[in-house]
Each structure stands twice: as C-alpha cells, then as structure tokens.
Amino acid sequence: MNKRETAQTINDRAAAWVARMDREGSDPAVRAELKAWLAGDDRRSGAYFRAKAAWHMLDRASVLGAGQTQPDETANSPGFSRRRLLWGGGVAAAAAAALVLGVVGMDFPTTPDQQIQTAIGEIRRVPLSDGSLAAVNTQTALNITMEPEIRHVSLETGEAWFQVAKDRTRPFVVEVGDVRVRAVGTAFAVRRSADGVNVQVTDGIVELWRVGDEANIQRISAGAHVFIAPEKQIVPVTAAGETIDKTLAWRTGQIVLDGDTIAEAVAEFNRYNVRQIEIADAALGTQKMIGRFRTNEPDAFARAVTTLTDARAEIGADRIILSRN
Template identity: 50%
Template structure:
C-alpha cells in the first residue's frame, strides 16, 4: 500500500504539468505516453486489492485455529486445547482440532482419543470419526475410530451419538456407559460398563489392565504400542490373563505369561514368539 501511495503521488505530479528530469530519449521514449491515471479508479482498485488482502489474512487466521495432532507408534500425548479442554491422544492416532466461534470440531482420521471438554454451551464440542458423530458441551469421553464405525465411552456427563444420514436415531450416552456406532446402522443401545471403561482407558497412564482377556487379545493390544511384536501360537490363543502391565514392556509381559502358563518364550529379531511348552 505504501508503494501504491508513492505511485499516486507521482501520477498527481505528472498530471499537474510538472516535468521530471529524464535522460536522453531511448527506444522506450518512442512509445505512446501513458494515459493519465484516474485517481478515483486507482483508489477503487487499491481498495479491492486491500479487501482481497484482508480476505487472505482472515483465511490465514482461520487456518491457524486448526491444530493437527499425530502420535507415533507407542506414543501417548496429553494436549491442552486453547478453549480450556484437554485431549489425551493414544498411540498411532491422527486428528485435527478446530476451535471456532460457534462450534468446536474434532476429526479423527485414525486411532483413539479421550477428551475432557471445557463447558461452553454456546460452542458444542463435536467429534467426527468417519460417518460417526459425537456431540458434547461439557463432559469427558473417548472415541476410537474403527473401519466400520467408532467405539464411544463416557467417563463424565452425557454425549449424543449418531451416524450421518441417520440423525433421527441418535442415542444419549451417560457417564459410565459405552456404545458402538456403526457407520451404516447407527449407534447401538448404550450399556453400563464403568469398570470396563476405566480399565480400557488405562492407556492414558501408559498401562494395559487385563482382566480375563485372552492371550491373543492381550498380544494384539501390546502390538498397538510396540515395534517388538508378540506372536501367540494357536494352542495358547485362548488362555486367560489377569494383570497390570506397562504398554512399552512386551518382554516383561511375555515373561509373566511364561510364568503363568508355562509357555515357551523365544525372541526372533523384532518378534517374541509364545508357544506351549
């Protein structure tokens, strides 16, 4: 804009009859003289340019309000949001968060996150996981995206769950309850499972709590957090395990399983193989 005003001042001087000191005529001097600049038209054009610049600044500011979070394998991150909410992001998760003036939007592309939502009735907090939507105002809940829908668990308050295209079939899920929302058929009837919810969200403290889980299921959970994978033989898959373990200690888990089941433990590079002795 400073350059524009300098150009306007120069045009005004030329129009008022002043001559500028210039070198000897060149080939460029043989070109027709420039038409006088209409100051009003130039100002209008400058206003349009300025308006477009303001638009660009607005878009840039809007984009700055979108936070993208991605966790690596085995990483669990606790992230404070600029509205006062908190997000605990589980391993191998990718999501984006946009805090707007009328709504707070979260999109989970993959993985799982737990949200402690700051109360703000004027701005609902909406999580999108594929075709599934979860709406809250001030509450705490987790959403795990799956290929065919999403698991929703509520630890505080109440949320509304629905699937795009089936909004009339939305379900209310209260604290201590969970539901699975199918991308095609909508949310199932919520069930009370406060103990199971606390256990399944132990990843927030870097732990896995197993309470009668099969060995195959337990190995799959450990494999979500580690490059060192656990493979369980078919004749051990159904063994039930009880215990509390660190998510980043698959070898300690394997040794504990060996002590409980007399399984044989073999390390093969980045693989722990559990077989029945």
C-alpha cells in the same frame, strides 16, 4: 457514551459475516477479525450462529421463502449478492429448524487450526486452545478447528480421550467418518478401528448420531459406552462401569488385563510396540490373563505368560514368539 447496537444491526452484520466466511474463511486474518467482532458483544455469537444455521439450510434445501432481502448497506463485502440470506418466512423457518438440530446438519470446516499425530507407542496429553484437554493414544491422527460457534475434531485414525471445557455456546463435536459425537462440558473417549467406532463416556453426557439418521440421536451418560459398526444402526447403549477404567488405562501408559485372552492381550501390546508379539499355538491364545503392564514392556508380559501358563517365550530384538513348551 457509545450507542448500544440494536438487535437488527447485529443480525445484519452477522449475516454479512457468514457470507464473508463462506468466501474467505480459510484466511487466518479474516478469522481473527471475526473473533474480535464476536468478542465485542455477548449477543453477537448467537446472531452469528443463527445466520450460519440459516445459510446452511439454504445451501442444503434451497429454502427461499417470502420476505425481503437485507438492505444493501449490510452487504458490505464483494460478492455477497451471490447468495443472499432472506430474513422472511422461509428462512425464518429454515433457521428455526437448523437451531433445533443445533450442529447436527452443519458442514464442518476443512482447514484445521491444529493437527496432532502420534507414532506407534506414543501417548500425548495435548491442551487445546479452548481450555479442553486431549489425551491422544498410539497411532492416532486428529484435525482440530476452533470456530466461534463450534469446536470441531476430526478423528482420522486411532483413539483419543477428551476432557471438554464447558462452553454451552460452542458445542464440541468429534467427527469419525459418518458418526458424530457432540458434547458441551464432559469427558469421553472415541476409538476408530476397522470394526467401527467405540464411544466411552467418563463424565457428563454426550449425544451420538450418524449422518443421514439425525432423527435417531442417542444420549450416552457417564459410565456407559456404545459401539457403531460400519453401515449398521447404532447399537443400544451398554453400561460399562469398571470396564471403561480398564480400557482407558492407556492414558497412564498401562494395559490392564482382567480375564482377557492372551490373544486379545497380544493384539493390544502390538498397538504400542514396533517389536511385535506372535503366538505360535492358537490354543495358547485362548487362555486368559490377569495383570497390569506398561504399554512399552511386551517382554514383561511375555515372561508373565510363561510363568502363569505352560508356555515359553523367544524374546528377540524385533519380535517375541509365544509357544507351548
């Protein structure tokens, strides 16, 4: 029977792996080798996370406390001596602080495993390798990286809803500029626009913070949403209820109007269609609409406007013009 690895041996090897990943982490073969090592013992993931947390804290704060370096046999890859992890008082404190913050202070990977990009009007449901599901809205770009200790999504543009597979050892973090949204097993949507970032939670709880303001982490529960404007503090969480179901109707290819102005509805339809709607009369745009439409049927919306208001629609091949009769 094979002798069970000691905790110290696992810690030493985890530290060596962190150093190697820092140097060779972009190599798919090295990543696969690390994944295989982590799968060999349930204790290894925790040790690897602690080692990486300490490593990042050293990088960020140059924390070098008292203690001894690891034995030479743990530095089993070339160049490890460039930055040794010190397993003494200073680094223990750094690791503890990093573990309290979890993934808040960690750098994210730069080489994505998967890239998703949708065209105008395209809505996709994409299964992720960890068992999660992403519903990706029109004109959206995502970069996804699955690491042993973290699942990372970078939302470059657009909007996506995530149904996150439960895995408490691997937080699921969405990066939107300097905003971070963290979940373990939940469902939430994130939209990035010129005005800021909107987060809506449909199940469970997420944590939200801005880089540089990690002391003010907000917890958002299902049925609520929060908006983060550029270079401003995070606004208080707002209960949304049925509003979330309406704004996320795009997941089934629909636009739901419930007292929205015609101008607001037009802006929404124009997100999904090459054939754009124009409003020739500003006063017409202030009138309100109720209805449910397909995202790819702006002409049906235009005809509804003419039926419900004193308006006419010029429906052409490349644009639709709404004006008063």
